[in-house]
Amino acid sequence: MSQRTFFTYIKSDSPLVRLHPLPKVALLLAINFVALIIEAPIPFILLITLIALGFKLLRVPLIGLKKFVIVVIIASQAVLISYLLGSSIPGKHVYITYPWGTYVSEMTLLYAATMIMRYTTMLLGSTLILVTTSDRDIVYGAAALKLPYTLGLMMSLAFRTATIFAEDFMKVRDAMILRGASFHEGPLLERAKKYANVFTSMIVIALRRLMDIAYAIQAKGFGAA
Numbered sequence: 001m002s003q004r005t006f007f008t009y010i011k012s013d014s015p016l017v018r019l020h021p022l023p024k025v026a027l028l029l030a031i032n033f034v035a036l037i038i039e040a041p042i043p044f045i046l047l048i049t050l051i052a053l054g055f056k057l058l059r060v061p062l063i064g065l066k067k068f069v070i071v072v073i074i075a076s077q078a079v080l081i082s083y084l085l086g087s088s089i090p091g092k093h094v095y096i097t098y099p100w101g102t103y104v105s106e107m108t109l110l111y112a113a114t115m116i117m118r119y120t121t122m123l124l125g126s127t128l129i130l131v132t133t134s135d136r137d138i139v140y141g142a143a144a145l146k147l148p149y150t151l152g153l154m155m156s157l158a159f160r161t162a163t164i165f166a167e168d169f170m171k172v173r174d175a176m177i178l179r180g181a182s183f184h185e186g187p188l189l190e191r192a193k194k195y196a197n198v199f200t201s202m203i204v205i206a207l208r209r210l211m212d213i214a215y216a217i218q219a220k221g222f223g224a225a
Contacts, residue, residue, distance in 0.1 A: 016133075025145070041113055045117070079115050139156055176197070
């Protein structure tokens with residue numbers, strides 16, 4: 001038997017599905033905290049490998065998670081561009097110097113790679129937990145921590161909205177591809193401009209969905225005196 005989580009349907013006998021919501025929340029916070037304090041690439045590689053093994057051992061279906069690979073690629077490109085064009089990190093060797101004063105050294109590449117692995121670790125680790133978590137688990141976990149019910153509901157809505165946002169991003173991107181746009185060809189700045197157009201549409205869609213959620217909550221009488 002399968003049950004619906006934030007991202008996909010997963011079998012109910014998966015170990016993380018049966019886990020109490022409180023340890024799930026603690027594990028989610030722990031993964032992100034460790035990713036924030038690690039500075040060297042090798043520990044990141046080990047942590048990413050462990051998380052990848054976790055997907056396999058915990059029987060998490062990977063078919064419904066392909067869209068998150070695109071998110072990782074987009075985030076990696078954004079980080080790489082920001083470091084290559086806008087940073088001035090001293091190093092022993094300077095490979096490129098730009099007219100606006102920034103340059104690329106071996107430390108620039110190291111910092112960029114470390115930051116990309118940090119974001120990848122946080123995204124994969126959070127996905128591993130959330131793919132086995134339902135919105136009710138978030139509310140129950142907040143209740144177990146003696147947090148206000150309103151806070152638990154807000155956390156649940158935040159994760160649910162993020163999931164819907166990712167699905168809407170894929171729909172808008174596919175619609176632009178059908179109209180002739182190509183996200184894999186052309187200069188890097190041109191592709192970045194195309195993604196910026198996608199996110200402009202996403203802002204409008206997100207605002208509409210937030211209004212729908214607000215009306216639905218109000219119609220349910222939540223927070224009424």
